[in-house]
Amino acid sequence: MRLLVFTDVHGDERIIKRLKKKAKKTDLVLCAGDITIFEHNMRRILQELNRIGKPLLLVHGNHEGESNLRKACKQHKNIVFLHKRFYEQEGVLIVGYGGGGFALRDKEFERFEKRIRAKRKKDQKLVVMFHGPPYKLKVDRIMGEHAGSKSYTDFIKKQKPKIVICGHLHENNYKHDKIGKTIILNPGPEGRIITIK
Numbered sequence: 173m174r175l176l177v178f179t180d181v182h183g184d185e186r187i188i189k190r191l192k193k194k195a196k197k198t199d200l201v202l203c204a205g206d207i208t209i210f211e212h213n214m215r216r217i218l219q220e221l222n223r224i225g226k227p228l229l230l231v232h233g234n235h236e237g238e239s240n241l242r243k244a245c246k247q248h249k250n251i252v253f254l255h256k257r258f259y260e261q262e263g264v265l266i267v268g269y270g271g272g273g274f275a276l277r278d279k280e281f282e283r284f285e286k287r288i289r290a291k292r293k294k295d296q297k298l299v300v301m302f303h304g305p306p307y308k309l310k311v312d313r314i315m316g317e318h319a320g321s322k323s324y325t326d327f328i329k330k331q332k333p334k335i336v337i338c339g340h341l342h343e344n345n346y347k348h349d350k351i352g353k354t355i356i357l358n359p360g361p362e363g364r365i366i367t368i369k
Contacts (some may be wrong), residue, residue: 173262176226178363179204179303179339180233183213187361188220195224198365200261204339205233205270205303214244222248227261229254231270233303233340238271254301256284258291264334264368265292266299273304273340278323285327297368298333305338309349311358314341328354334368 176198181187195201201224208214214236221228228251232241238255245253252259254268267288269281292298305312305320306328312320319341328336328351336356339345345360357364 173200173264173368174198175200175202175299175366175368176363177202177204177301177337177357177359177366178361179337179359180206180342180345181217181361182206182209182235183217184361185217185220188217191363192220192224194363194365195226198226200266201226201228202266202299202301202337203228203230204301204337204359205231206235206339207233208235210235211237211240214241215247218244218248218251222250225250227252227259229259229266229268229301231255231268231301231303233270234273256287258288262368264297264299266301268301270303272321274319276307276322278321281321281323281327285331288327288331292331298331299335299337299368300328300333301337303338304340305344305358306336306351306356309351309356310347311338311344311349311356312341314343325351328352328356335366
């Protein structure tokens with residue numbers, strides 16, 4: 173399965189046009205949040221993303237309110253709001269968790285983690301999409317300090333997803349790291365095409 177993954181486009185329609193072209197070569201599109209600048213032109217941006225014409229799984233960032241984006245996504249047949257939800261394709265379980273990006277611990281995510289464990293079949297491949305990054309990696313450094321979530325890192329160590337997509341910290345766009353065999357990727361606004369085998 174080929175995925176186009178991206179994050180933090182912040183309403184840049186030139187980037188969205190380039191993403192549309194890249195998406196033609198993929199099965200599914202994932203966006204790790206911050207499609208807008210504080211919800212400015214959110215409806216128009218969602219219309220453009222819907223025109224990609226592929227299923228687009230999306231979580232909110234820190235620039236979109238969860239309930240506002242959830243409601244707006246319902247107007248678009250190709251867009252699935254994935255926050256605290258699941259999507260399965262070709263035997264792969266894809267999980268989304270958006271918002272935040274500023275807390276060292278996320279108690280709400282730690283509660284949601286129980287639902288992930290209950291939903292996931294034994295040995296099922298897992299792809300996780302956060303808006304904020306996990307802690308103490310190349311994708312969470314800002315001004316020489318780590319700013320990610322320990323809750324996410326602990327989850328990754330236990331559940332061993334195939335890949336984790338995150339964003340939020342623009343300084344780390346296009347960087348990647350690993351926890352065990354799990355690849356952690358900030359695909360940036362221009363995105364990356366990845367293959368899940």
